[in-house]
Structures are given as C-alpha cells and as structure tokens.
Amino acid sequence: MAKKRENCNSFPPQWQALWAERLIAWHRVSGRRNLPWHTRDPYRIWLSEVMLQQTQVTTVIPYYERFVAAWPTVEALAAAPLEAVLAAWSGLGYYARARNLHRAAQQIVRTWRGAWPHDPKQWAQLPGVGRSTAAAICAFAFGTRAAILDGNVERVLVRLFGIATPLPDSAVKRQLWQIAEALLPESNAAMPEYTQAQMDLGALVCTRGTPNCARCPVVEWCAAYAAGNAAALPQRKARAPVPEVDWTLRAYRCGTRYWWVRRPSQGIWGGLWTLPHADEPPPPGTWQHTTTEALPPHRLTHRRLRITIEEWTTPPHLCYDSDSPAAGRWASARDALAWWGLPRPLAAWAETRAVS
DNA sequence: AAAGCGTGGGT
DNA sequence: TACCCAAGCTT
Incomplete structure (x- = not known):
C-alpha cells in the first residue's frame, strides 16, 4: 500500500x-x-x-x-x-x-x-x-x-x-x-x-x-x-553514574555440598539459583564462620556488584537436609553448575570449587 | 517516562 | 579505565 x-x-x-x-x-x-x-x-x-x-x-x-x-x-x-x-x-x-x-x-x-x-x-x-x-x-x-x-x-x-x-x-x-x-x-x-x-x-x-x-x-x-x-552520530545523552552495591553471600558448606537458594522472580537474576545473602535464614545446623573471599567486581547494566562470600561450616554429622524443600537445596558446586547453571560471578566461584 | 534488567566485546 | 553497544522489553 x-x-x-x-x-x-x-x-x-x-x-x-x-x-x-x-x-x-x-x-x-x-x-x-x-x-x-x-x-x-x-x-x-x-x-x-x-x-x-x-x-x-x-x-x-x-x-x-x-x-x-x-x-x-x-x-x-x-x-x-x-x-x-x-x-x-x-x-x-x-x-x-x-x-x-x-x-x-x-x-x-x-x-x-x-x-x-x-x-x-x-x-x-x-x-x-x-x-x-x-x-x-x-x-x-x-x-x-x-x-x-x-x-x-x-x-x-x-x-x-x-x-x-x-x-x-x-x-x-x-x-x-x-x-x-x-x-x-x-x-x-x-x-x-x-x-x-x-x-x-x-x-x-x-x-x-x-x-x-x-x-x-x-x-x-x-x-x-x-x-x-x-x-x-548518534549523539547520546549523558548517563547517570552506575551505583555500587555490596552483597555479602554465604557459602554454607556441609562436606562437599553447599546450600543454594532460588532468587525471587523479580529483580537481578530473577529465578536463578545462588548462594543466600547473609541476612537470609541459614540451613538447619550449627554454623561457624571460616573464610571470607571477595569476588572480582561484577558489572551489570545499572549496578556495580561487589560480592563477598563468607564460608561457614558445620561438623558433617550436624548438618542434614531441610524439612522444607522450598527453603533451599544442598548441592556440590559441580552439581549446581550442571543442574541449574548460575549467574556469571557465582558460576566462576563455583568452578573454583568444582575441581577435584 | 524513565529506570531496571546481564553479559561479552569493542574502543 | 570507563565507557558504549548488542536483532529491546517491561513497568
């Protein structure tokens, strides 16, 4: 026409x-x-x-x-x-x-x-x-x-x-x-x-x-x-600076397995499996802080993420599967990568834990 | 309407 | 380095 x-x-x-x-x-x-x-x-x-x-x-x-x-x-x-x-x-x-x-x-x-x-x-x-x-x-x-x-x-x-x-x-x-x-x-x-x-x-x-x-x-x-x-061309409007955000995640480790949770479906990495934030409830057990590791800064479109991972452990005989499966799941780093994939920075972290 | 949303690649 | 950009859409 x-x-x-x-x-x-x-x-x-x-x-x-x-x-x-x-x-x-x-x-x-x-x-x-x-x-x-x-x-x-x-x-x-x-x-x-x-x-x-x-x-x-x-x-x-x-x-x-x-x-x-x-x-x-x-x-x-x-x-x-x-x-x-x-x-x-x-x-x-x-x-x-x-x-x-x-x-x-x-x-x-x-x-x-x-x-x-x-x-x-x-x-x-x-x-x-x-x-x-x-x-x-x-x-x-x-x-x-x-x-x-x-x-x-x-x-x-x-x-x-x-x-x-x-x-x-x-x-x-x-x-x-x-x-x-x-x-x-x-x-x-x-x-x-x-x-x-x-x-x-x-x-x-x-x-x-x-x-x-x-x-x-x-x-x-x-x-x-x-x-x-x-x-x-094209000309671009100036962009607002990208804010930096600090996240402290926890790697609750039981033997070779870690405690993973699913992110809410809205927001960054919606619906993906990750390590829980420090302020989220821990899995059942008695946990002790061992190491702290800073990941390389990760850039998203509108945030600059600085992720710190605290590892917490418990004697293996004191940790057990949760009664409420919705809360989280235990999986080795290798299995988490294979089963769910992970957001990039967490995938990189998991790969360092998946060897051997 | 403007901000939020991932990651890899190019300059 | 710190941007910008890539077969944009949603709220």
Whole structure:
C-alpha cells in the first residue's frame, strides 16, 4: 500500500523508491546468510529474536542450538519446567526473557493452537515480544510488511538523516518508526531479505565506531556522510553514574555440598539459583564462620556488584537436609553448575570449587 | 517516562 | 579505565 508513504515527506522520493532494492542487492553480495535461525519455522525465528535482544549473534548461537535440541517445538518448550528453561538460559543474561519466553510458549499453545498469526500486533501481545521483535518475526516467517527498529536501524537512519538530537528521545523515536515504515518495500516476498539487510547494514557497515562508508550501498543519500560526521552520530545523552552495591553471600558448606537458594522472580537474576545473602535464614545446623573471599567486581547494566562470600561450616554429622524443600537445596558446586547453571560471578566461584 | 534488567566485546 | 553497544522489553 502506498498509504503509509504519503504521511512521511521527510526524505526525497527519488531515492526512497530505490532504498529497498539497494539494500537487498547489497545483502545478496555482502550480507550474513546461513545463520541457524534462517528458516521459515515461526517457533525458531521467535526463539532467536528473543535471544538476540540486546545480545550479539556469536553469543546467541550456542544457546540457540541447545534450546532447539532440547525443545524442538513450541509445544515441547511449553511443557518444560521453568527451572529447566532458566538453567538453559543461564549465562545469557536478561533472565526476564527466559521467564517471558516460557510463559509465551504456553500462551501460544493454548490460544493459537498451531495457527501462527501473520499480524505483528498479535505477536506483540506475547510477553517479551515488543513492536520490533514482532515485526521481525512476521517479516522473516511470513513476509509481513512490518518495520523493525532495533539499534542497527536506529543508527543507520539517524546518520542517513543527520539527526543530531541526543538519544534516547521519544520524539525522534516516533519519527524513526515513521520513516522505517515508509521505507518498506512493496512486496511481501522482499520482506525477509530486506529485514535481514537492514540489520546487516548496521552490524557490518554502518557500525558505531568507524563506519565503513566506502562499502555502504546508500552512502550517496547519507546526510551524516555528506557532513563528515557519521562516526559522531548518534549523539547520546549523558548517563547517570552506575551505583555500587555490596552483597555479602554465604557459602554454607556441609562436606562437599553447599546450600543454594532460588532468587525471587523479580529483580537481578530473577529465578536463578545462588548462594543466600547473609541476612537470609541459614540451613538447619550449627554454623561457624571460616573464610571470607571477595569476588572480582561484577558489572551489570545499572549496578556495580561487589560480592563477598563468607564460608561457614558445620561438623558433617550436624548438618542434614531441610524439612522444607522450598527453603533451599544442598548441592556440590559441580552439581549446581550442571543442574541449574548460575549467574556469571557465582558460576566462576563455583568452578573454583568444582575441581577435584 | 524513565529506570531496571546481564553479559561479552569493542574502543 | 570507563565507557558504549548488542536483532529491546517491561513497568
């Protein structure tokens, strides 16, 4: 439909008609192809899109392969215990994605019953699927004409139009969505490769640090290139300093086993197994403090964690399994890693205790 | 609307 | 080093 093009007049029509053609032609020669999720299976595309949120391709690949092997269909994923899904996700970060993925799988099985909708609006009602992810899924799986706006597209468009407003900025965001929709190709058949081409242009050519404008298929239309400031865009608002947080965790050790607890489902490392905080109730027994160890500082997006681990022990004949299994579980460091995975800093700590 | 949410890699 | 960024979403 030409309707969407009428209400966006911020760029010249003489090149807007060629935009998708140029990107697709470039992608055929220089784009990324044969990634594991390049399929028409909506389940696998959805899974990959969620994993790829704020996460690089090379990081995702091994996780994706393990997920597909463990749960080849959405029905299998929906039937899995959440704990198993979180374990498979551990190390990938942003664990709300795993919880949402699991909930969404159950929603899909229950409400869609094997009939995948081709409308991004329906996908966007699933937990963990926003506007851009929904559009990418439908474009790849069904050729739906829907615009994505990820970090790549944002950077490309900001440079293309020489937008100097510091980001994030809601007005600019709205404008970019409008432009992205206006630039869509006419045909459904072009959508999968067009969508991949946009992502690849940002990831391979129009990169953050030193964009390779010499290899850009649309450089002649780029305002930032013309002004010689492509590398300086997009501008960013200053960020608030990241607060430091001190956590004291306790490694209650009974023989070779430690006492593990599950974190609340909200907040940092939601739903993952870790060592308990010092102010949490200890397992049954009489405990004595032995050693204190500081882990290397761990940086999260909005916190800088300084974790201290106190080891506490008890004579082996005085510790026993809890009567209330919900409180925590005993496991060796090796088993904890194998069964649940652990947040990165705890996984590193556990590995030092798992040898021998 | 702005803050919260992981981790690995690049400069 | 200390940022920034990566196929963003949720509240």
